[in-house]
Amino acid sequence: MTSKNIKTISDPKLKLEVLTKEDVQKIHNATLQIIEKVGVRFPSKRALEIWEANGAEVDHEKKIVRVKPQIIEDALKKAPPAYKLAARDPQQDLYLDGNHVNLGTDGCGVEVIDIHTGVKRTSCLQDVRDIARVADATEEVAFHWVSVSAQDTPVEARGLHELKAVWENSTKHVQTESVYNVEEAKAAIEMAAAIVGGKDKLRERPILSLMQCTAPPLGHDGGSLDAALLAAEAGIPTGFMTMAACATTGPITMAGDLAVGNAEVIAGTALLQLAFPGAPVFYAAAQTASDLRNGSYTGGGPEDFLFGAATNILADFYNIPLSMGSFATGAKEPNWQAGLEGSLSTFMASIVMSDMLLGCGFLHGSRIWSFAEMMMDCEIFSIIHKMMQGIEVNDETLALDTIAAVGPGSHYLGQKHTRKHMRELFMPQFMDRRPYSEWETKKDDARDWAVTKARKILKEHQPDPLDEKMSLELDRIIKSVEK
Amino acid sequence: MSEELFKEMAQSIIDGDSDISTELAKKSIELNIHPLEAITKGFVVGVTYIGDQFGLGEAFLPELVMAGEAMKSAIAVLEPELLKLGEAREMMGKVVLATVEGDIHEIGKTLVGTMLSASGFEVVDLGVDQSADKIIGKALEINADIIGMSALLTTTMVRQREVIEELDKEGLRPRIKVMVGGAPITQDWVKKIKADGYSEDAIGAVKIAKELVGKE
């Protein structure tokens, strides 16, 4: 199964086992123990009522819920193991079936390196449009996270202006983490329903999905919970993302940190299943280690990469799709650190076949959007896509006839076999393989070529627009939320 | 004799051991050592040492946080004795700290609090998701010198402005100074909302706080 003009990793030939079956069972047992004995905080009236009705022990004052393992395990079994993320263009639907790695943009940034001036500034609505348009044209980007915040729109409806901007500029699936209260969630669902032709249609074709953060350690946010419940009720794929970070919001040891994050995610997921059995849900994670000197959320480094590979094993254990944070970097500009962190995190999350990867384009700990970074991240994804195909060994690829024809000495450039297979070699767009002297006169590099490519796309690419009447309808819904 | 005890006190802070620092504080009372002396010649020496090591990159955050906790425990024992003597510790100033309403990001704010405490400020950390009323109410209650607000979301940074406007309306500035921080906060924003101070990290926050109370 493939999606039109979208490159996803599938039928992987590489494998990696970071956790054994016994390891996973131990983490699972620890998680159940945490949920039963320590509890998880659910500061939402609706959530607490659902828990109470389903036999959990609820401390209403502290809003902490303690749940017997059986309730959690039974609830999780109701979650669908595979489903589709629909796109405005049905040919671009994405498969969350364990055999596709779909790349998304990163989301919710606060600043942008201006594509024309190269100067860093506050993000705005036009940025959301521009990024969506470039992502629409790029085959590596399979779906959007709402990339940056439209800070020139009213706070109470900002998440909605952003969604509209993406839908108007791309036909691909949209996932948002920028809608985290009931009012906006209601309106967002209404907007998505309007586009596909009604609430029932939306259940069949969820062109929108919702990601909410948990509140580590062992908590959730009230607004996020209520928004997630609404989305699950509407049949919109919904996931909880843990960011439990070693040393600050999680234990310093990785296994403990995994258990804490897992407790948050599966407790949240079980809640959605208890309320709406069979609702499409996903596991989401961006666990990492905190920097020991300044507490910063590193989003990079060896611990981060290992978490990237471990989490899909947990999600597989629960048989639900995973959305994994990758490409995160603390680098301030597209440089050595950004390339290193982007490559390793994405490789580790891909080799275990995470269903969704979040996401390309950011610098400085998910805060600054850079078009150059986005395009180079896409190339990294393409390289990993190629690597995941592994090495094919058969008569044709062993090429014995051709080897005999060339013999010792000579070369393979003139061979039909070479010509036939040459396009299977990876052709980089942004790697410098030129003579030294050429570089010396131009002194340009990947960053310049990447920005140039983004500029060209922005100038030339015309996405399939949203019907004008539909835009007006979306405006009407947005207006109803604005104060 | 007390020299030995002072050394042990400093060490208890360096080790981040609240049980021992509490015990040593009690012991100093039994031995009739002046509480201020126990603090300045004993415990503070440990805090200063860890602070210096941290600055050099030799000590890590958990050590700093635990030193702070051990210090708090010791002070909790000694402070009532000081009050009995009609004396008080000299503090840098009082700070009410919170993450603004609608925002649950906690770590950055907590680190700022830790650093301020370690540098001699009295810090009341209200926690996350705190309304303007609560923040201002607390500041008035404890007669705070500084209100410190953290905001990590572009949708909640506006709350910082609300608090400042409210303070201005009530004529509480410049008596109470306002310091802000958090991921989306920039110099431009700080100017726009007329905050008194801003810092991009916790170490910088201490410097700014000292300036705001005129002690730098």
Ligand code: B1M
């Ligand atoms: C008083 O004076 C001062 C002076 C200096 C001050 C100061 C006050 N306060 C801070 N400072 C300064 O000193 C501190 C120490 O050096 C520093 O504090 P920081 O807090 O910056 O640094 C800390 C030491 C480490 N940094 C952090 O802890 C924050 C890191 C990032 C990755 C982050 C995290 C970890 C979290 N998050 Co959230 N989170 C992000 C962050 C991206 C980033 N890199 O900042 C950001 C801020 N989050 C974001 C979002 C969107 C969200 N998050 C959410 C939740 C969370 C977690 C709970 C999972 C978690 C926090 C866990 C916790 N218990 O605190 C949700 C918010 C819910 C809510 N109502 O608040 C949610 C809305 C996601 C969702 N849909 O659920 C984005 C905001 C973007 C925007 N446009 O507004 C974001 C930039 C990441 C992103 N791109 O998505 C300085 O800023």
